[in-house]
Amino acid sequence: MHHYSRMRRRYENCTVIKGNLEITGLQSPDLDLNFLQNIEEITGYLLIGLNYVKIIPLDKLRIIRGRELYRNKYALIITLNYNKQDPNLGIQYLRLQKLTEIVRGDILVQDNLKLCHTDTVDWIDIMNKASRKSDNWTAEVSGNAQPGSCPPCPPSCNGYCWENSPPFCQTRTSTICSESCNGTRCRGPSQNDCCDKECAVGCTGPRSDQCVVSISNITNLYKNNFCFQVCLHVNDSGSCELQCPPKHIYDSAAYEYDPNPNFRYTYQDQCVDECPENLLIEQSGCVKSCSEGFRDDDNGMCVPCTQCDGIGLQGGLLANEGTVNARNFIHFKGCERVNGNIVFQSYVFRGDVYSSLPGLTVEQLTEAFKSVREITGYLFITSWPRELRDFSVFQNLEQIGGGNLWRGIAGLLIQDSISPIGPYYLSHVSQRV
Structure with a gap:
């Protein structure tokens, strides 16, 4: 129970995991794991292993970024979630119905003898298409509950679900897309349903400010809850962009660089006007410590x-x-x-x-x-x-x-x-x- 209590204190009311989430060793089937329900984003990997609980309720998890990978390979690992002595104990359902983006890393779902619907999830759809093709990321799914021992998906799910109930249909945003989308996500099969290339997870329209919205409380930056797009790279005031506005912009008429009045620093996945007080400024970003070749000048700046x-x-x-x-x-x-x-x-x-x-x-x-x-x-x-x-x-x-x-x-x-x-x-x- 000490392990469970420590995990609950750490993750209760948490929405963004900066790093990895490891859910392991929960061997009492009656444990209340609802404290996991608010988690929407994991920047590292997700490991679920050696658990006997029936359900893992990550109902709001939308994206696993895979910036750190388990064994330098896996972004999502679900394995050995059953009791060898009591075959009735083990995870039966994954409530990951909001998960539509794994930016980088392999998927491994293996040896979960009670886990249903691993064959009714389109795992490839969850993986970022461009990253999967460039780095050959794969999904390995084997040794889980036999399809015949699990209830079928509801008819409204069209064969893709995480659990046998309409709220747990899988939302696909990649493998259903038109070829004209060029590898971006989409909200439907039409060529007019393509998302902007900087949208992660999905979108409600074609523009970079119409990516799927998530609600989070980033206390270090904002006093109140705010809406922000779920982006592949950075969010600049509600618009998903490849990078934040740079310090200087090129004046082609004058053949010179001029200060950019719209310059903003990069802080994690956000563009901000100022870095938090506890961080240093290195070039155009907010950092915990200066990188190799730079040092703190004692005024909050990293200088060469x-x-x-x-x-x-x-x-x-x-x-x-x-x-x-x-x-x-x-x-x-x-x-x-x-x-x-x-x-x-x-x-x-x-x-x-x-x-x-x-x-x-x-x-x-x-x-x-x-x-x-x-x-x-x-x-x-x-x-x-x-x-x-x-x-x-x-x-x-x-x-x-x-x-x-x-x-x-x-x-x-x-x-x-x-x-x-x-x-x-x-x-x-x-x-x-």
Whole structure:
């Protein structure tokens, strides 16, 4: 019951699942699952497995986007929902009568011995036609209840249903469409019934603002419930579009880009005028954290990291160098992301009289590396200034990526007695010895 209670607290009154929904291990047949009835959208995958309840009431679920797939393959998995000891226990009906769009991913409905009407659902109709053709998504349905053991579909369902009652007829919006629809969804078989190409689920008319409407409460953006179209990509004030209005638009007469007065940020599947306060702005989108190559400027913006070449990087400015030294240290000044390796050989700090190379000073060292946040290769230190016995020079270093490991084994190698103090923000080293 703890598992059930936790699931109920998590999903009650939820309309959009940002991620995956896994309904598993509900082995008491009398559990009340009506708390699932408000879910309309899942951005990841839906897994239903090892349950003994009779019905899964996802009555309002319209779309599974498949942005994350189970085992990198499946968007919908329904399997092993029966009791081996008691053959009378197991899922008998899927109340998915509103589900008309799986954007990407395979379907697997297998080994549900009590589950009826798996043969009266047009699974291919649910799958996005363009995505299915380009990525070869398939539907595998086998090992479920025998058709003869289940009641037939009502006559009004024309042979397609989720349950033997008229409210549970399957609504088909793809396989019934005219060829003139060119793979879009439709509301009927006529060539005048085609939906706009950006509509997911279905439509009430041919325009991009006539896609099927869903009701949701997005509390982070709006104070009240609002109507919004169910779109394949983004919703821009009630119209389904491929992308939100860009920051700049091209002026063909002046041969230049001008600021777009209608620019809007992309937040999840919506176009918004401002990003929520808890998110950062990266280019034209609202993000939780900056992507690789960008950093938070402490003002809510992700800005490009200043990059430089590491020691010995093939094709780089320091390709022929074997160590940081007093002549090349300036190359790293202001650098935030080092592409390659950082190496300090033993003679660097005392200098080399044979090549007239002066010693690298602590001031030069600090000036060069105080801004570095990431080293994509390895950090190799064979000696360190005697007056500086810690890592505080790398005061902002957060990550040593280990894309190129020292002798294939180490991302961080220190051959000197240095205090563990600093770098203060280092949170990841690929491998170390």
